[in-house]
Amino acid sequence: MPASITTMSAYQFPELIDISKTGAKLKGLRLPPKGATALLKTGPLEVLCKVMWVEGELCGIRFDEAVSPVILGRVERQGAVELQSPYEPATV
Numbered sequence: 001m002p003a004s005i006t007t008m009s010a011y012q013f014p015e016l017i018d019i020s021k022t023g024a025k026l027k028g029l030r031l032p033p034k035g036a037t038a039l040l041k042t043g044p045l046e047v048l049c050k051v052m053w054v055e056g057e058l059c060g061i062r063f064d065e066a067v068s069p070v071i072l073g074r075v076e077r078q079g080a081v082e083l084q085s086p087y088e089p090a091t092v
Helices: 069-083
Strands: 004-006 015-019 023-027 037-042 045-055 058-063
Touching (some): 045 069
Antiparallel strands (some): 004 037, 023 058, 045 058
């Protein structure tokens, strides 16, 4: 699902491809460098994080605080809806 990640020097708009309560994996052409502190926004989630690794078009981030199960569930449901074909009825 679409996301934005903001550092002190740049705004990037990667795709969120995996998420847990403690971190996430992002994919994009331009990503913040390893060690950067950033703000991740996607759907109902807005969380401070740190870039832990970068490999090509992928990076892993660790959240400063664990995401609540309620917010995590909302993000996952929104991502599932966005993955559905426009010709399929919503199942979430």
